[in-house]
């Protein structure tokens with residue numbers, strides 16, 4: 621007799637679920653504006669049953685999720701983590717093994733500074749089926765909404781994306797990036813999670829050969845109604861960001877393309893929120 625016909629000895633649903641874990645979908649929520657969701661992400665959100673979502677996911681994106689679905693906030697902000705990364709992975713695996721399809725919703729793109737790679741590895745290792753739905757990353761959101769093309773034939777033929785985040789509680793001066801690589805000419809450098817370490821980043825890039833008057837901008841809350849752009853140069857940007865109290869989430873763009881903000885920023889946003897030098 622099959623396990624399904626022995627209700628007294630087996631919880632058949634649990635058994636089936638354990639044999640065949642449900643699917644986990646890692647979904648990129650984009651940089652904030654809900655209209656920047658892909659069609660595929662919007663469909664997955666509308667069909668979701670359990671959603672584990674991060675700090676940077678906008679509420680309007682969550683509005684796509686059906687009312688009856690479970691929404692579980694697992695956000696991590698610098699110095700304030702609801703759950704550790706290990707605990708998030710464990711929760712995701714537990715839910716999948718209990719037979720509930722999980723939608724893991726992350727800001728921007730899951731595979732760009734979103735630890736989606738680690739989550740996908742854990743799923744693969746545990747034999748849990750998964751799918752990744754890409755999202756528009758903050759760099760692309762910033763490029764369009766602040767008028768800063770990331771590459772440009774006249775200015776930059778290489779794009780480097782890096783993080784200014786310090787592991788642990790270290791002093792910003794211990795930020796250990798490949799400064800020589802970042803200071804190469806005709807290149808755009810985009811820095812995620814770099815507000816706290818901006819002075820060190822600018823100082824090191826000048827020390828490694830970039831001109832102090834290299835254009836540089838920081839774009840806060842890109843694609844959201846309260847987006848702000850502060851632009852200056854490697855020399856002036858740290859002080860300007862401090863004066864204007866720039867806060868995360870913000871992206872730093874360094875290189876000649878940053879000066880195009882002044883001419884390409886959508887006119888209304890420019891007038892309302894730009895703080896030029």
Ligand code: SAH
Nearest residue numbers: 728729734757758812813841842869870871
């Ligand atoms: N996976 C995300 C990045 C997560 S790391 C992506 O692909 O965009 C978080 C960092 O992304 C923030 O500290 C900030 O540097 C950047 N970021 C995310 N959303 C942003 C936004 N709307 N405007 C500016 N920067 C943003």
